[in-house]
Amino acid sequence: MAADHNAFITEATIEGDADAEGPLAGTTVAVKDNISTAGVRTTCGSEMLADYVPPYSATVVDRLTEAGATIVGKANMDEFGMGTTTETSAFGPTRNPADPERVPGGSSGGSAAAVAAGDADVALGSDTGGSVRCPAAFCGVVGIKPTYGLVSRYGLIAYANSLEQIGPIAGTVEEAAAALDAIAGPDPHDGTTRDLSEVEGADPDPSYAAAADGDVDGLTVGVPTELFDGADERVVETVEDAIADLEDRGAETTEISLPSVEHAVQAYYVIAMAEASSNLARFDGVRYGHRAESDGNWNESFAETRDEGFGAEVKRRILLGTYALSAGYHDKYYKKAQDARAWVRQDFEDAFADVDVIASPTMPVLPFELGESLDDPLRMYLADANTTPVNLANLPAISVPAGEADGLPVGLQLVGPKFDEETVIRAASAVEDAN
Template sequence: MLTFWKNVLENSPDAYEKAVRARDARIGSFLEFNPTRHLGNAPGEVASAEKHAVLAGLPFGVKDNIAVDGFRLSCGSRILENFNSPYHATAVQRLIDAGAVPVGKTNLDEFGMGSSTDNSALGSTTNPWNEDYVVGGSSGGSAAAVAAGLVPFALGSDTGGSVRQPASFCGVYGLKPTYGTVSRFGLVAYASSLDVIGAISTDLDVLQAVYEVISGADPFDQTSMDPVPSASHDADAAGVASLGYRGKSPCLGVLKPEQLELSAEVAETYQTCLEGFRSLGYEVKEVSLSMLEYVAPVYYTIATAEASANLARYNGVRYGLRPDYAENPEELVRLSRDQGFGAEVKLRILLGTYVLRSGFQDQYYLRAQKIRTAIRTDFEASFGEVDMILTPTFPRQAFRHGGEDMSPFEQKQADKFTASANLAGIPALSFPAGVPKGLPVGMQLLAPAFGEPRLLAAARDYATLYKPELAPGYERPAGEQ
């Protein structure tokens, strides 16, 4: 399959474009697609180009809140609907330098706010496994594009689970790196202390190469840094039975059963997965993440507070949608925001503004930041006992469009497994673990900061037991004869 992807743009870009458009008419993963716009860009000089040769020639999708020169940067919002990016995000530039080719921008919940991609103002995306179900979010377009064989990998952003949850719903891999290891330059800010660019793919070699290429300090993002390798993080990422990494069996931490609250299908897949890891020689040990119950309220307090500040820049003056007429400057700003933002974005801006109001700040925002410290130390204590923690990515499978079987409030509460990694700044990987009743279920592995290699190694181990399935009808890449 990779051989096809490496040559498709050079050999048959027209057939590829036609095939993607035909498939995507049903899925709706791309907001903008043009496979030849960046074709022929000379790859830059990358010291490790040979090491990452797997990426050369590969087309990739980019979530539409990450800048790609020559494409729009809409964030799925009417307020930026016609905004064109004048430059590349650092992550995109590094992939281009490694020879990969950005072919389009994928749909998302407006500004990354949502768990379904149904909150996009600019398009609807549906799950390649079953069109009655959502694709997850907010990087839903990226996950759908990969699951439907439109691209071999795609970039997403993850603030509280936005790479991992749609990856879980679509049966693909989704990696959220350690906070700060991937430059946020060119990523439109949602919640700056939580945001990180991540990657989605069906292929672990590709996922690993993408992570290695996009990570590392960037002078344009003062919070970015090189991953810090440590003797305790030395899983051999190239492979295999990481049995024996660190000279002993790897140890997986699991939560207490009463902390899980899973649907029957996810609970069953989780048990199968645990047994699978045991059969591979992993030890399994219960850990007490007692702070888990606070994760969702803390996450939504911090995320909405930061969002209300970050989204203050959309005022109809410098760029973006604006009304034809306003009585005064204040009205210009209000009308722009009223017409430009969707309901979920307004809700989160209001919540964020409220928790930052003088008189309420100590009660909400400051308290959330302090509990965040406790959540972080809770993880640190657990990682003293185990190498990784295994949880389901989301407590249930994909839900139906319109939220009739899962309300927006329930969707937020269900972010507890994923958002914990963002609050603690640690890396996490969602990997496909089963397809009960025709919809995929993903499991999540969490590791200490900079532990991406061990996450990838464990996923490789698990792939020897369970080979991820591709969505029915999309087993072959778009355009393959």
């Protein structure tokens, strides 16, 4: 199956702890190729790191194998996580198992496709602006974007540090939640992780898998008009049916407004590209990665290395991010984007004073046809309208299959307050049960 969909860049086995009778014993896991694996190459979907082999494994990889899981390969991805379709990979596009002529979403498209095709029971992705939830929605599987700080990013090759989180993708809510149980928790290697016993209002000892009980009686679901406006009518109808299923199971729904989200995509891309510009400066051809054969001086060698090593989308984002941070433009773009981010956070906080979860389409469109968005980057960016606000606000969210439209998967996104993954998992499992 793997070759049919190009879901893997590298197929390699990392055995789980043979002595562990852990919760993931016998589970196979695909790991997105920007998550470090000791002794197994980690490319980020880029020529720049085509031959890079990390000397250590990411914390999440160690936790999976300690729980008994077996890693079966490194999943294809948009180059350095920059894309919504998994077509910017230097190793070729991944095809959607639901329809091989369509994209699987991105940037964790290989991870979602591996699960949807049955090549892995579970997969890890990274979510900077929807990169777990988008491919989960497009491939008809479950994807969890945890609260920022719940899961260690140690060993994740950075794109945008303040936005990204590693999250699980699986065929069912309970399987994804069980993987989250295994990888969540503070890590001394990552100073951004949090100990839930020190977080006010958080469950100090959560069991995410146990939360997948489908009990939503009395749950209040907020439905923001802004995240439905402009979406494909077929998507809206499918998602509204799934929300109605929640009502049938005892949940209450109420219309809410999140006016700031209309500016979320713009703010997200300014911040993400600025951070990418800084993070990817390390790929200079000196310390690791691709190095151009150049007879020129260091500046010429540096330029040629990056020209050869990076693809078009990565170059575009580095240039825009550098511009946004440059003298005379920092306040005009980057500072305004951070102000918009604060507004998004406040809107969500105000909403959660009245509702338990917020429901919307995960993606406002059906899966693109292969090649459809490559010549129109703006269209690809705008497709992230419903997912980017969650990353700006550092909240937990899940995409769960809501049904199909014209034979293609549609995802329902459920967003919760910080560190309340249990509630979004419970609500998602109710949607799953209804289907």
